[in-house]
Structures are given as structure tokens and as C-alpha cells.
Amino acid sequence: MEAALQAGHLLLENGAEISRVEETMERICQYYGVHSGNAFVLTNGIFVTVGNRNEPVFAKVEHIPVSGTHLDRVAAVNQLSREIEEGRYTIGEVAGRLDDIKRMPGKTKHMQVLASGCGSAAFCYLFGGNAADSAVAFTAGVLLYLYVLYISGPHLSKIVGNISGGALVTAICILLYSAGIGNHLNFMVIGSIMPLIPGVPFTNSIRDIADGDYISGSVRMLDALLVFFCIAIGVGVGFALAGWMTGGALL
Known part of the structure; x- marks a missing residue:
């Protein structure tokens, strides 16, 4: 037992x-x-x-x-x-x-950072971005996971970490877009936030509910939805600050 x-x-x-x-x-x-x-x-x-x-x-x-x-x-x-x-x-x-x-080792930090960048670039391209947009998303994805591994994960709560992570990638994409790199800001931001999305927990919550495990499924669903909500707040804060600093010219 x-x-x-x-x-x-x-x-x-x-x-x-x-x-x-x-x-x-x-x-x-x-x-x-x-x-x-x-x-x-x-x-x-x-x-x-x-x-x-x-x-x-x-x-x-x-x-x-x-x-x-x-x-x-x-x-x-x-x-x-x-x-x-x-x-x-x-x-x-x-x-x-x-x-x-x-004791099986997890993925190395270098591998996680690279996977975050590649995943961000791939999702950006999948959603309709071009090569320049994917390059920006790759940069934002790499910087995002460096932030997650060394600052957000060890020192911040889950809520604060997801809000600040969403704001960070938004700020990076806006800065590079303002510098003339990339053509579609929306696709860049969408691709860059994908490493934060709790895809497996959300999928498992649906499976648990379908199997009749309503308590566990609801808890996992609530946790995933909270992450979605925090990421949305972070992205909204990033755009709001950018609009305020540029007088609305960016938007």
C-alpha cells in the first residue's frame, strides 16, 4: 500500500x-x-x-x-x-x-528558456504573424522565461507572477514594435504569452469533470481560470501604460 x-x-x-x-x-x-x-x-x-x-x-x-x-x-x-x-x-x-x-531530472533551465522562445515564435506564426513578428515573439518568450525562472518563480506569488509576466511580454513586444521590428503587435503578444498558459491543468480539469471527479475538476478549472485572468490583467496593464505614455498614439 x-x-x-x-x-x-x-x-x-x-x-x-x-x-x-x-x-x-x-x-x-x-x-x-x-x-x-x-x-x-x-x-x-x-x-x-x-x-x-x-x-x-x-x-x-x-x-x-x-x-x-x-x-x-x-x-x-x-x-x-x-x-x-x-x-x-x-x-x-x-x-x-x-x-x-x-529523482528523474527535469528539463534544464537552458532547455526551458529555449522551448519558451521557440513555442512563442511558433504560436505567433500559427496565429497569423510573419517572420519578423515571430522573431519578436521568440525574444519576448526567452526573456519571459528567464524572468519566470529567476525572479517570478522563486520570489513572487502565483498571482503576482502571472500578472507581471503578462505585463512584461506586452512591454517587450510594444518596445520592439515601436522600434520598427515586427508588423502585427497583436500576434506578437498572443504568441509571447503562450508559455504562461496552463494548458495541461485546464485539459485535465475537463477530463476530471467528465469522469465525475467534480471537486478536483472544479479546483483545477478554477486554478487555470485564475491564471488566464491574471495574464489578461497583465496584458491589459501593459497596453494601458503604453497608451498613457504615448498619448494613445500606439493604440
Whole structure:
């Protein structure tokens, strides 16, 4: 049961949907002969109980703070649960394998910054921008994620970080647009804010609600909508300041 709980913790912590967490825990319990296990999974917590006439009593609660998404770890735990059903691991080996998954390195900061820039440029082009617009979006995306990694993430709250991040990319795009770089300010800003968009949490919230996990789905939906709202405020503040400084000439 400890192994199943650790697997569920890893899944939930790294962005898996509620149904996947419950299914994986159930797979592990059933294979190792735990038939009285019950798990209640929420967005940031797992409640587990075991016990009947034949099995010892076990109860535990795990608090799991809402954090980032690491789908490589989710995929690794998912694969492990299927290999367990094939009889490849003893319970001791499962614990060691879960520890290895927990220590899997995430993407390097250089890779995250580059991915942010490339993603911003690609989305800008996808939404209708040209090559010059994509170049501006790439620059804004790179600077945005440097800000997220070194200033916003370590030192600011989620709300303040998203508002200031939206304002930052807007200001960068406006400055470069005013300098004559790029032709479509709207596409530049839209592409640049995409690294801030919580796409996976929003998608998982819809899946959770569709699966009947209304509490967890609603919490994730609210969290995603709050991020959307904060980004919109930041972009609005950036445009408002630019309009005030230019006397409305930019707009």
C-alpha cells in the first residue's frame, strides 16, 4: 500500500488526472494481493485506508501541493504499473524503481528558456504573424522565461507572477514594435504569452469533470481560470501604460 501511495503521489504531483491516479493505485494493490484498499484522491491530497478481517489496518493521508507538470514522470509511473502486472518486479524493487522515477531530472533551465522562445515564435506564426513578428515573439518568450525562472518563480506569488509576466511580454513586444521590428503587435503578444498558459491543468480539469471527479475538476478549472485572468490583467496593464505614455498614439 505504501508503494501504491507513492506511485499515486508521483502521478498527482506531476500533473496526472484523478482517474489515472486511482487506476494505477488499484493496479498495484490488486497485483500484490491487497483487496480491501480504498483511495480517495483530490487535486492536492490522497486518503488511503486498508483493512478487514484478513488484512491489517492501514490508513494514511498524503498532502500534495499543486506544482508543475512533468509528463515524463507520469509516463514512467504509468509504464511501471503495467510492468508490475506482468510480474517483473518484487515489492522491494518497486519501491526502488519509484525512487528512481522521483529523482528523474527535469528539463534544464537552458532547455526551458529555449522551448519558451521557440513555442512563442511558433504560436505567433500559427496565429497569423510573419517572420519578423515571430522573431519578436521568440525574444519576448526567452526573456519571459528567464524572468519566470529567476525572479517570478522563486520570489513572487502565483498571482503576482502571472500578472507581471503578462505585463512584461506586452512591454517587450510594444518596445520592439515601436522600434520598427515586427508588423502585427497583436500576434506578437498572443504568441509571447503562450508559455504562461496552463494548458495541461485546464485539459485535465475537463477530463476530471467528465469522469465525475467534480471537486478536483472544479479546483483545477478554477486554478487555470485564475491564471488566464491574471495574464489578461497583465496584458491589459501593459497596453494601458503604453497608451498613457504615448498619448494613445500606439493604440
